Structure formats: C-alpha cells, structure tokens
Amino acid sequence: MKMNMLDKKVLKYWYLRAAFFALSIIIVEATVTAVLLLGEVSADLMAVILVCSAVPALLLLCFILVFPSLRYKAYSWGYDEKRVIVRYGVVFRRRVLIPVCQIQDLHRTQGPIMMMMGLSGVTVSTAGSNFNISTLTTEEADRLIDALEENLEVRVEELKNEEI
Amino acid sequence: MKRFDKGYIFSGLLTDFLGSLAAVFLLFIDFFLEEESTPSDMTSVLPFTVAVFGALYLLLTGYRILYYRASGYELTDKEIKCNRGVLFRKRSVLDYNRIHAINKKQNLIQRIFGIAVLTVDSGSANTSHQAEITVIEREAVVDSLLDRLNSLKAGGIEAKAEKEKKEKLLLSEGDDLYSFTSGKKVLYTLINIISTAFLTLTLAVFAIAVLSACKGVVRLGFLGSWGEYFIYAVLITVGATLLFSLFSLIGSIIHSFVGYYGFTVARRDNNLCISYGLFEKHTNTFSYDRIKAVKITQGLVQRFLGFATIRLEVIGYTVGGGDENKNTGIGVLIPFCRYCEIGEILDRVLPDYKPDEKQTCSVSLFSFMSWFLLIFGICAIASLAVVVAIMAVLRLAPPSVILAVSIALASLALAVVALKFVSASLSYRTSGIAVEGDRITAYSGGFTRSITVFKAKNLVAVEDVTTPLRKKRGISSVIMHLKTNAQSNEVKIHIQKDTLPDRLDKMLTL
Numbered sequence: 001m002k003m004n005m006l007d008k009k010v011l012k013y014w015y016l017r018a019a020f021f022a023l024s025i026i027i028v029e030a031t032v033t034a035v036l037l038l039g040e041v042s043a044d045l046m047a048v049i050l051v052c053s054a055v056p057a058l059l060l061l062c063f064i065l066v067f068p069s070l071r072y073k074a075y076s077w078g079y080d081e082k083r084v085i086v087r088y089g090v091v092f093r094r095r096v097l098i099p100v101c102q103i104q105d106l107h108r109t110q111g112p113i114m115m116m117m118g119l120s121g122v123t124v125s126t127a128g129s130n131f132n133i134s135t136l137t138t139e140e141a142d143r144l145i146d147a148l149e150e151n152l153e154v155r156v157e158e159l160k161n162e163e164i
Numbered sequence: 165m166k167r168f169d170k171g172y173i174f175s176g177l178l179t180d181f182l183g184s185l186a187a188v189f190l191l192f193i194d195f196f197l198e199e200e201s202t203p204s205d206m207t208s209v210l211p212f213t214v215a216v217f218g219a220l221y222l223l224l225t226g227y228r229i230l231y232y233r234a235s236g237y238e239l240t241d242k243e244i245k246c247n248r249g250v251l252f253r254k255r256s257v258l259d260y261n262r263i264h265a266i267n268k269k270q271n272l273i274q275r276i277f278g279i280a281v282l283t284v285d286s287g288s289a290n291t292s293h294q295a296e297i298t299v300i301e302r303e304a305v306v307d308s309l310l311d312r313l314n315s316l317k318a319g320g321i322e323a324k325a326e327k328e329k330k331e332k333l334l335l336s337e338g339d340d341l342y343s344f345t346s347g348k349k350v351l352y353t354l355i356n357i358i359s360t361a362f363l364t365l366t367l368a369v370f371a372i373a374v375l376s377a378c379k380g381v382v383r384l385g386f387l388g389s390w391g392e393y394f395i396y397a398v399l400i401t402v403g404a405t406l407l408f409s410l411f412s413l414i415g416s417i418i419h420s421f422v423g424y425y426g427f428t429v430a431r432r433d434n435n436l437c438i439s440y441g442l443f444e445k446h447t448n449t450f451s452y453d454r455i456k457a458v459k460i461t462q463g464l465v466q467r468f469l470g471f472a473t474i475r476l477e478v479i480g481y482t483v484g485g486g487d488e489n490k491n492t493g494i495g496v497l498i499p500f501c502r503y504c505e506i507g508e509i510l511d512r513v514l515p516d517y518k519p520d521e522k523q524t525c526s527v528s529l530f531s532f533m534s535w536f537l538l539i540f541g542i543c544a545i546a547s548l549a550v551v552v553a554i555m556a557v558l559r560l561a562p563p564s565v566i567l568a569v570s571i572a573l574a575s576l577a578l579a580v581v582a583l584k585f586v587s588a589s590l591s592y593r594t595s596g597i598a599v600e601g602d603r604i605t606a607y608s609g610g611f612t613r614s615i616t617v618f619k620a621k622n623l624v625a626v627e628d629v630t631t632p633l634r635k636k637r638g639i640s641s642v643i644m645h646l647k648t649n650a651q652s653n654e655v656k657i658h659i660q661k662d663t664l665p666d667r668l669d670k671m672l673t674l
Contacts, residue, residue: 044557052550094629102624102647126624127647129654 014068165236168300171279176228263317268447280306353416360412368401381568457618458517474498522596532588544577
C-alpha cells in the first residue's frame with residue numbers, strides 16, 4: 001500500500017497554530033512578571049517564582065516550536081480497497097489499521113484558519129471508536145471520503161456474497 | 165395509542181411523598197437541630213416548612229400527571245412506538261428486528277402497586293441518540309409484552325400464544341454447577357473485606373514508614389517518644405482498618421444479598437435472560453448475537469485466592485449512565501466463581517467465548533516501567549528541588565526540617581516506584597494474547613487482571629504503539645478497539661513481539 005505524506009500546507013498550518021500557542025504563553029509570562037514588579041514582593045520570592053515559571057515556559061516554547069516539524073515527518077496515511085492505515089506519533093509511534101467494512105460514517109471538519117488555507121480534517125467513525133486523519137488538503141479529504149465510500153459499498157457487497 | 169398504567173400515578177404519589185419529605189427534611193435539618201432555636205421559633209417556621217413540602221409535592225404530582233397524559237405506546241405489525249416526556253416530548257419508533265435488548269425493572273414501590281418498567285433499546289453506538297422505548301404497565305402486561313417482543317424480534321412474525329416456552333435454566337441458585345448461594349455470598353463479602361483491609365494496611369504501613377523516617381531526623385516533641393509513636397500508629401492503623409472494613413461489609417452485604425438476590429441466568433430460544441434484585445427487580449433479555457465480548461476480571465486479593473467475576477459487554481446496555489430510563493448496570497454474568505470453574509461455566513452458557521491459553525508472552529519487564537520511571541522521576545526530582553529551594557531561599561525552616569521533608573518526599577517517591585514495580589511485574593506476567601479461529605483472547609492488567617474474549621468480527625481497529633528504541637528491539641504494544649458502546653472499548657496488550665499486529669491485520673481484512 002502506498003503511504004502518503006501530508007501536504008506542505010499542513011506544516012504551515014501547524015506552525016501557525018504553534019505560534020498562537022507560543023504567543024499566549026509569552027503573554028501569560030509577561031503578565032506574571034508585570035504583576036510581580038508592580039506588587040511589593042521581596043527580591044528572593046520574585047526570583048524563585050520567575051525561575052519556577054520561566055524554565056517550564058521556555059521548555060514548552062522550544063517544544064511547541066520544534067514539535068510540528070517532527071510530527072509532520074512521522075505522519076503518513078494510506079488506504080486501499082480493504083483498509084485504511086494511519087501512522088503518527090513522535091515519541092510513541094502509532095500505526096492504526098481500520099478495515100473498510102467496519103466504517104460507519106465519515107466526517108470532514110474545518111476551522112476558520114483551515115478554511116482559509118484550504119485544509120480539512122477527516123474523522124473515520126466506527127461502531128466503537130473514532131479515528132482522526134488530522135489535516136489533509138480539502139481536495140485530498142474529498143477524494144479520500146469518496147474513495148472510502150465507494151470501497152465500503154464494494155466491500156459490503158463482497159462480504160454479503162461470501163457469507164451466502 | 166395505549167396509555168401507561170394508572171399504577172404509575174399511584175406509585176408516583178407515594179414516591180413523590182417520600183421524596184418531598186426527604187427534600188424538606190434535608191432543607192430544614194440544620195434549623196431544627198440548631199441548639200439556639202427555641203420551640204416558638206420552630207412553631208413559627210413550621211407553616212413555612214409545610215408550604216414548601218406542599219408546593220414540592222404538588223409540583224411533582226403535576227409532573228407525573230402531565231407525564232402520564234403525554235405517554236403512550238403502540239405495537240404495530242413492524243414496529244413499536246412510544247411517546248413520552250413533558251417539557252421535551254420524545255417520540256421513538258423502533259423496528260422489531262432492530263431491538264437489541266429488553267429490560268424489565270421494578271423497584272419496591274412499583275412492586276407494591278404491581279407495576280413494572282419495560283425498556284427496549286436499539287443499541288446504537290451513540291447512546292445519546294438511542295431510539296429508546298419505555299413502557300410502564302401492570303407486571304403481567306409487561307411480562308406478556310416481554311414475551312411478545314422476544315418472539316417478534318426473533319422471527320418478525322408473532323408466535324402463537326400456546327407456543328411452548330423453550331425456557332431452559334442455565335445457571336440458577338439451585339443449579340449444581342453454579343449457584344450464588346448464601347455461602348458464596350458470605351465468601352464474596354469476606355473477600356471484599358480482606359481487600360479493603362489489605363489496602364488500608366498497605367497505605368498505613370507506608371505512612372508509618374515515611375513518618376518514622378522524618379521522626380528520626382527532626383527531634384520535635386509532637387510525635388512523642390518512639391514507644392508512644394508506635395503505639396499510636398498501630399492503634400490508628402487498627403482503627404482505620406476496622407472502620408473501612410465495616411463500610412466494606414455493609415456495602416458488600418447490600419450488594420450481594422440485596423442486589424444479587426435470586427440471581428438467575430436462563431436461556432429463552434436465542435436469548436439470554438439474566439434476572440436479579442430484591443428491592444429493585446431486574447430482568448435483562450438480549451439475544452446471543454448482541455454479546456460483543458466476555459470479560460473475566462480478578463482483583464488482587466481475588467487473584468491470590470483464585471476467584472473471579474465474569475462480565476458481559478452487550479450492545480444496548482450503557483455502563484453507569486445517569487438516565488434512569490436507560491438500560492444500565494447490566495454486565496455481570498457470574499458475580500463470583502472459582503477461577504478454575506470459568507471454563508466449565510462458559511462451556512454451558514457461552515461456549516463460543518471460552519478463553520484460550522495465551523500464546524505470546526511479554527518480552528521485557530523494563531519496558532513496562534521505563535516511561536513511568538522517566539516521567540515520574542523528572543516530576544519527583546523537580547518538585548523535591550523546588551520545595552527544598554523555596555524553603556532554603558526563604559529560610560522557612562531549620563536545616564533539620566528541610567532534611568526531614570526531603571527524606572519524606574524521597575521515601576514517598578520510592579514507595580510509589582516500588583508499587584509500580586509490583587504492578588509492572590504483574591502486568592509482565594499477565595499480558596498476552598491468543599488467537600484461535602475467529603476468537604481472540606486478550607490478557608491484560610496489573611493489580612487487577614482482566615481477560616477479554618471477543619470475536620474478530622467485533623474488532624473495529626487495531627493500533628500498534630512503539631517507540632524508535634523499542635522498534636529496534638522488535639517490540640510494541642497492541643491496542644484493539646472493540647465494537648461496543650461501553651466507554652472502555654479498548655483493550656491494550658503491552659509489549660509483545662512485533663509480529664503480532666500482522667496476524668491481527670490479516671484477521672481483520674480477511
């Protein structure tokens with residue numbers, strides 16, 4: 001089965017999201033510093049609080065800025081007539097296999113930024129769990145949904161014949 | 165459309181009376197128990213209490229009457245229809261051949277008035293959109309409805325009234341193979357008490373060890389001399405163990421003697437029928453093909469003593485939902501049996517779901533702990549460093565206290581690591597999987613062992629998880645997603661050889 005990488009646009013979108021997140025962390029950190037400076041806090045206590053909050057914040061910042069590219073490299077997806085496979089995860093490498101005949105419904109979701117960038121997320125629902133194929137381009141998502149729908153019908157017919 | 169039985173209103177009058185009384189009591193209990201309130205205060209507040217009670221009672225009764233007027237059910241050729249609801253009118257239509265589970269429920273008050281509640285479930289995976297039918301009728305009517313629906317859902321053609329009932333008792337109180345007799349109930353209660361006592365004792369021993377470590381360093385007077393300290397520690401431990409055991413005893417007695425009163429498992433044609441309960445009587449009926457998995461669980465103490473509980477995952481039953489009209493609480497097939505009897509019991513009740521011996525074994529013990537050690541280690545060291553730094557910088561305490569706090573935190577962390585080690589080695593021994601024909605048996609769990617048996621057709625997805633390092637050594641964990649509407653529809657088997665997912669893949673995409 002051919003495994004597809006995600007589109008380059010997806011990486012841009014993930015970076016944009018990471019940037020928003022990073023900005024919110026910086027704002028929180030700046031607010032904490034401002035409050036400490038304005039209030040009459042002893043220098044010792046201020047140093048402790050600043051170190052305790054700044055170190056994790058900096059680590060988190062580095063992490064969210066590096067994470068999208070790592071995630072992008074590890075992500076791949078593919079499908080054929082019988083199954084859908086998604087590989088993802090940076091530290092824990094996950095590989096999910098969903099048989100086409102178990103698919104119950106397919107969803108396409110878009111947020112405002114995703115809409116602007118022409119991206120879509122696809123959720124594959126089964127009778128037990130839901131699986132996300134996070135962020136494809138909208139054309140890819142539509143093609144995937146159409147193909148899976150078609151494969152599902154063919155597969156259901158095949159299985160009916162087998163049972164008889 | 166036929167209305168529900170009038171008994172619903174009568175039983176409602178009594179239930180609401182008791183309910184309102186309880187609500188008013190809870191609302192005003194503080195006032196009446198207060199020492200400062202004088203008798204004249206009480207008489208002046210009494211009319212107010214009565215008014216609140218009256219208003220509440222009227223409101224509830226009004227709701228019952230409106231509910232009764234809005235309710236109704238009808239059996240047509242192909243489907244069962246049901247209307248109910250006051251503020252939100254609910255109209256459900258359910259095809260006979262889509263019925264997943266039929267449940268009869270009766271609480272004490274409903275039994276006094278001779279009525280019963282019948283719920284019929286479509287078993288949709290999305291429980292919030294279930295086409296659900298509720299019928300409140302006289303008990304005899306409910307029984308006949310239950311029989312009629314059972315025959316309707318099986319063939320789609322209504323069977324004749326004289327049809328011979330093929331009811332075969334599989335397991336019951338009087339059965340020689342399995343019976344949840346008083347003796348077994350006592351044993352079940354005892355095991356619950358032992359579990360509680362064991363847990364309390366373990367916690368107490370940890371606490372005493374940590375406190376002793378501190379006491380050795382800080383020579384503060386509040387813990388007394390060593391002799392006093394140990395006497396008090398032992399007394400508190402014994403007290404706590406007795407207290408918790410008492411709670412456990414009460415809980416277990418209610419659970420086993422009242423909840424599982426008259427526990428029977430019977431077969432009606434192609435249906436399995438489980439009934440139980442003293443005050444609230446339940447009869448759950450569902451067909452064999454709605455069973456998605458059989459789960460055998462063993463707590464730590466149960467495991468040592470060789471006992472187990474067998475549960476069922478059935479589509480159409482939600483686990484622990486809040487809605488009283490939903491089919492909740494099913495799941496127990498055998499409340500309590502010897503572990504070695506499981507094969508024999510399942511052979512009679514569900515031969516297709518007999519667990520197989522596991523065919524794989526875990527590869528590395530360290531993998532079970534590595535992530536925990538890494539994350540917990542970082543967190544523990546970081547928090548220790550922060551606490552010590554704050555105390556030292558701000559000069560909050562003398563060095564001996566700081567040392568004591570560090571020792572206490574470190575020993576607590578060590579205790580947690582030791583506990584995790586025990587759990588990991590139990591998981592290491594337990595984890596495994598067996599694939600036999602179209603049947604999959606998964607062994608998982610640490611302190612609590614669970615064995616899940618299910619058919620390949622009920623497997624909706626397979627996920628395997630590994631890290632780059634583990635991949636090099638050819639090991640991974642397998643998560644199997646089952647087709648049930650239980651929230652925990654995942655079975656995770658840890659750290660197996662990498663070839664396993666391939667076999668499961670093949671089964672899935674046959």
